[in-house]
Amino acid sequence: MKYPPDSTPANSAAAIFFFFFSAVSMACSGLLFNSFVDNKCFRPCHLKPAVPYPRSLSTSRFYLTSSLRISMSMEENGAPTQGFEVSRKKLPHVLTVAGSDSGAGAGIQADLKACAARGVYCSTVITAVTAQNTAGVQGVNIVPDEFVAQQLRSVLSDMEVDVVKTGMLPSIEIVKVLQRSLKEFPVRAVVVDPVMVSTSGDVLADPSILSSFREELLMMADILTPNLKEASNLLGGMRLETVADMRHAAKLLHSLGPRSVLVKGGDLPESFDAVDVFFDGEEYHELRSPRVKTRNTHGTGCTLASCIAAELAKGSSMLSAVKVTPLWLCMCFYSYALAKRYVETALEYSKDIILGNGAQGPFDHFLRLKHNSGTGVTFSGNDLFLYAVTDSGMNEKWGRPMEVAVKEAIEGGATIIQLREKNAETRKFIETAKACLKICRPYKVPLLINDRIDVALASDADGVHLGQSDTPAQVARALLGPEKAIGVSCKTVEQAHQAWVDGADYIGCGGVYPTSTKANNTTVGLDGLKTVCLASKLPVVAIGGINASNAIPVLGIGAPNLKGVAVVSAVFDRSSVATETRNLHSMLTEAVSKAN
Numbered sequence: 001m002k003y004p005p006d007s008t009p010a011n012s013a014a015a016i017f018f019f020f021f022s023a024v025s026m027a028c029s030g031l032l033f034n035s036f037v038d039n040k041c042f043r044p045c046h047l048k049p050a051v052p053y054p055r056s057l058s059t060s061r062f063y064l065t066s067s068l069r070i071s072m073s074m075e076e077n078g079a080p081t082q083g084f085e086v087s088r089k090k091l092p093h094v095l096t097v098a099g100s101d102s103g104a105g106a107g108i109q110a111d112l113k114a115c116a117a118r119g120v121y122c123s124t125v126i127t128a129v130t131a132q133n134t135a136g137v138q139g140v141n142i143v144p145d146e147f148v149a150q151q152l153r154s155v156l157s158d159m160e161v162d163v164v165k166t167g168m169l170p171s172i173e174i175v176k177v178l179q180r181s182l183k184e185f186p187v188r189a190v191v192v193d194p195v196m197v198s199t200s201g202d203v204l205a206d207p208s209i210l211s212s213f214r215e216e217l218l219m220m221a222d223i224l225t226p227n228l229k230e231a232s233n234l235l236g237g238m239r240l241e242t243v244a245d246m247r248h249a250a251k252l253l254h255s256l257g258p259r260s261v262l263v264k265g266g267d268l269p270e271s272f273d274a275v276d277v278f279f280d281g282e283e284y285h286e287l288r289s290p291r292v293k294t295r296n297t298h299g300t301g302c303t304l305a306s307c308i309a310a311e312l313a314k315g316s317s318m319l320s321a322v323k324v325t326p327l328w329l330c331m332c333f334y335s336y337a338l339a340k341r342y343v344e345t346a347l348e349y350s351k352d353i354i355l356g357n358g359a360q361g362p363f364d365h366f367l368r369l370k371h372n373s374g375t376g377v378t379f380s381g382n383d384l385f386l387y388a389v390t391d392s393g394m395n396e397k398w399g400r401p402m403e404v405a406v407k408e409a410i411e412g413g414a415t416i417i418q419l420r421e422k423n424a425e426t427r428k429f430i431e432t433a434k435a436c437l438k439i440c441r442p443y444k445v446p447l448l449i450n451d452r453i454d455v456a457l458a459s460d461a462d463g464v465h466l467g468q469s470d471t472p473a474q475v476a477r478a479l480l481g482p483e484k485a486i487g488v489s490c491k492t493v494e495q496a497h498q499a500w501v502d503g504a505d506y507i508g509c510g511g512v513y514p515t516s517t518k519a520n521n522t523t524v525g526l527d528g529l530k531t532v533c534l535a536s537k538l539p540v541v542a543i544g545g546i547n548a549s550n551a552i553p554v555l556g557i558g559a560p561n562l563k564g565v566a567v568v569s570a571v572f573d574r575s576s577v578a579t580e581t582r583n584l585h586s587m588l589t590e591a592v593s594k595a596n
């Protein structure tokens, strides 16, 4: 086994590129998909910035702004989108040429979901329509080859495809049509999944197609991804029962023309692990993952191939530059490694889903969108009411562990906690965050991490708070996904607007009063706070030098989206955190009820 492969600088560069890109794109995954679903929510969000923000609206707004941002920067026909100043950025694009699965676990439907889940645009040329469910394939209707040709022309002549992925190609004519189309409209990479037999054992391409696959299809492939039965069929019925057999098959298949071969071992009998063999013409790589015990494996092959295509599409700007071995093959391998990890995670996440009565069910491609909804606390603007920002220096001074300080603050009435650790070592910071989360969760009080997205991700905290010189909120959103809360410190109307555009959930505005907690922090005063609040479409928390003696005028500025005050020393630089927080909480509550 050789994973990861030798770490040459080129390999490492490709690895870093792919892992970073896929982290960002995973998080973007639902944007396009969900923006259509949630469309109706957008208008109210824009028009009523001052009402409390139900999470569903703020999430929808995130989808809208993000997908608009993406589509505003899409290049189509070279024409800018109506009336907008756009930066010209191309969306990675996979075209799948495959069959439809009415049960939507495999085929075109799996390809669309896999690409969306990986943050890549997917267009579709349909070669056949199957009547299919969890029990098997009940019928196949092949699309006439001229019409497949027409679909190919429509997409390839217009939409700048990066990578073509093929699935079910049920006739020799369709293979020929594809070959001609790719000659006329070359793409950067071709992923060939030589679909012939479904895992249920149903035939999806007549055996008479084999010669056409061997002679025409295989040489188009940058990566060929047969399962065991398909590899065996392509090699004249060769027995494939062990990993050694798979290695042998990969080598023989490589000699038929594809630039790399991945023999998938999902159906390998008696294997504890799910093991695949990748061969690049010189070296073998075996990737093993624990075999997930589930009936829901329908469509793993289509999904894997689409994910590989999606990862290659993301790196497409590099492709023409690196289409020489070994870096090119390295990109294929890393794309596959990411794809395998995704399939494994999706299978694990979906293992208990029950859909259909047959032997093989579909799995859920959008696990990431739901992943955190069970455990985390969902942020709402009202959580900003009494926002406690920790300070380990003050804890040290009073001899208090962080967990104790946080618990006392919550018991006193703090409605949200921000862990602010400017000097902690990363590992210690993560440990502290995890310990504090254990305290916050039972109270359903969100815990945010100051500055550090990595710490928020590692600890599964409820979000981050970012300053103007930290990671941009737009990047943080892409990395953290739609469920986590993001706050941004803003002093100006422009910054507040940008935070909204970038997909933040709230802004922190200040310093309202001079403060000793933050060096060189300019004071915006109550007037500055009011200006920013009135311009902000997001809920606002006021911060900076606020304590029991000056908090009431802050809430009284007359901005309905000012949701609360943030405090540091007013509660943590005191002998009893609980008592100070409780006093502040009752003062604020009283002031608000008087104002209403």
Ligand SMILES: Nc1ncnc2c1ncn2[C@@H]1O[C@H](COP(=O)(O)OP(=O)(O)OP(=O)(O)O)[C@@H](O)[C@H]1O
Residues within 6 Å of the ligand: 106, 197, 198, 199, 226, 227, 228, 264, 265, 266, 267, 274, 275, 276, 289, 290, 291, 292, 293, 294, 297, 298, 299, 300, 301, 302, 303, 304, 340, 343, 344, 347
């Ligand atoms: N139970 C499982 N647990 C983990 N990984 C699996 C499992 N089953 C398949 N895989 C992985 O999924 C990928 C697809 O392999 P598989 O051999 O199932 O393809 P396939 O037969 O073409 O799929 P399908 O026909 O269902 O679309 C491979 O990387 C394989 O290792």
Ligand SMILES: Cc1ncc(CO)c(N)n1
Residues within 6 Å of the ligand: 098, 099, 100, 101, 106, 107, 108, 130, 132, 167, 168, 195, 197, 198, 199, 204, 298, 299, 300, 301, 302
């Ligand atoms: C349409 C279609 N393509 C591919 C497969 C392979 O899983 C399937 N079952 N159905």
Ligand SMILES: [Mg+2]
Residues within 6 Å of the ligand: 198, 199, 227, 266, 267, 300, 301
């Ligand atoms: Mg299979």
